[in-house]
Amino acid sequence: MRNRVESIVRCVHAAVSDSAGIATLYEGQQDNIGTASIVRATGNASEKVRSAPLEALLLPAEIAAARVIKIDVEGAEWLVLKGMESLLPRLRSDGEIVMEITPELSGANSILEFLTRHGWNA
Secondary structure (H helix, E strand, O other): OOOOOOOOOOOOOOEEOOOOEEEEEEOOEOOEHHHOEOOOOOOOOEEEEEEEOHHHHOOHHHHHHOOEEEEOOOOOHHHHHHHHOOOHHHOOOOOEEEEOOOHHHHOHHHHHHHHHHOOOOO
16 A cells, blocks of 8 residues: 555445445446445446445454444445444444435434434434
């Protein structure tokens, strides 16, 4: 790696979701490739990618050490959180989940209710 972070960064080639399988990853908008998503088609191209819950993609030591989890998945927030349900009680007590929610895509109220039910607050 160019920035010498290979001892603290591990690349995982997969989409985080609620279940293991194959997801279609839709290309982002031409002027913002960061809008690629598994739940909405914003571009013309797509490809199949491996998908799995976060817990299946991380090593146990990575889960134990994670203090901040950032979720930026362009509308697939609910899928990621559903896949994290069994993981939530095991995260660090000082842990934080940071996410951008697009209400019309993610169901913001459902997400907030889900997190509250599991002892998290906004």
